[in-house]
Amino acid sequence: MxxxxxxxxxxxxxxxxxxxxxxxxxxxxxxxxxxxxxxxxxxxxxxxxxxxxxxxxxxxxxxxxxxxxxxxxxxxxxxxxxxxxxxxxxxxxxxxxxxxxxxxxxxxxxxxxxxxxxxxxxxxxxxxxAGISTARVKKKTKAARGSKSVVIHAGAKWPLKQWPHAAKLARLLAARGIKVAITGVKDEIEKNDELLYIKGKNIRNLIGRTDFKGLEQAIKKAGFFAGNDTAAAHMASLNGVPALVFLGPTVKEFGFITKENFMIMEKNISCRPCHLHGGKKCPIGT
Known part of the structure; x- marks a missing residue:
C-alpha cells in the first residue's frame, strides 16, 4: 500500500x-x-x-x-x-x-x-x-427540491463577494415555514448590517457563534446551502449538500466554483471578473 x-x-x-x-x-x-x-x-x-x-x-x-x-x-x-x-x-x-x-x-x-x-x-x-491509482467515486448529493432547512452563509473575507440580499432571503424562506440558519464570521459583516441582529420564527442566527468544525456541522444538517464564493460553499459540496453560490467579482471560469458542483447565480456584465480573489472596492465605483 x-x-x-x-x-x-x-x-x-x-x-x-x-x-x-x-x-x-x-x-x-x-x-x-x-x-x-x-x-x-x-x-x-x-x-x-x-x-x-x-x-x-x-x-x-x-x-x-x-x-x-x-x-x-x-x-x-x-x-x-x-x-x-x-x-x-x-x-x-x-x-x-x-x-x-x-x-x-x-x-x-x-x-x-x-x-x-x-x-x-x-x-x-x-x-x-505521480503514479497513484484512483477510482471514480459517485458523489452523493441530497435532493434540493422540498428542502425544509437552509443554511445561508453571509459575509466573505473579500467585501465585494458579499451578496447584499441575504437578510431578505432569510425572511422570505422563514415566512414559508423553512428553517433558516444564518452563519458567517462576525468581523466580515458590517457593524450596522441587519444580518447581525435578524431573528424571528424559523430563523437561527449563528453569525460569530461557530468555529470551522461547528460551521461544517450546521451545513451537514441542512437540506440546502446558499452563500457567497467562500470556503463554506466548498464545505457544502464536500458533504453532499446542494448549494447555490452568488458570484460577483469572480467567475466560474476560474475553476473553483463550477457548474459541475454548484448552482450559480451571476449577472453577465462587461466588467467581470474584476479581481482574482474578490477585492474590497468596486474598481468602477458601482
Missing part, C-alpha cells in the same frame, strides 16, 4: 477541493494519505479524509520531514512549497499545473474561455502523474 503526501497550505476553500481527490485515491488501490498544510488551515484539511494531517514549519516540512513517502503531490506548486517539500523523502513527485496567468488575463481583458477545467481536475491530474 502506497504512502502518499498531499501538500496544500492555503486557503481553506482550495484545501476542501482536495476532498474528492483523496476519496478517489482511497477508492483506487488504496493508500495511506497524509495531508501537509499550515496550522491556520489544519481544520479544513482534517475534513478532506486524509489518514493524518501534518503541520508544516515556518521554513520547512515540519512533521513530514521525518517521513518517507512513495509519492509527494504538491498542489500549492509555489516556490515556497517546493522549498518546504525539498526536505521530504519521496520516490516520486508531482506538481499541480495551476493557471494563475490565465486567471489574471481574464481579469485584465475580461476574456472568458468557452471551456475551463475545474481545479479539482487539475488536482487529479497531479495525483495521476
Amino acid at each position: 502506497k504512502k502518499i503526501l498531499i501538500a496544500r497550505f492555503s486557503s481553506a476553500g482550495d484545501i476542501l477541493i482536495t476532498g474528492p481527490v483523496i476519496r478517489a485515491i482511497k477508492a483506487g488501490r488504496g493508500g495511506i494519505v497524509h495531508f501537509l498544510t499550515s496550522a491556520k488551515f489544519a481544520a479544513a484539511a482534517a475534513m478532506c479524509g486524509a489518514d493524518k494531517v501534518l503541520i508544516s514549519g515556518k521554513t520547512g516540512a515540519g512533521e513530514a520531514a521525518g517521513e518517507k513517502y512513495d509519492a509527494v503531490v504538491d498542489l500549492q506548486n509555489s516556490l515556497k512549497s517546493r522549498i518546504i517539500l525539498s526536505s521530504v523523502r519521496a520516490g516520486a513527485r508531482s506538481y499541480c499545473q495551476k493557471d494563475a496567468i490565465g486567471r489574471r488575463l481574464m481579469v485584465l481583458f475580461k476574456w472568458l474561455p468557452r471551456r475551463s477545467r475545474p481545479v479539482s481536475e487539475k488536482y487529479m491530474d497531479a495525483v495521476k502523474r
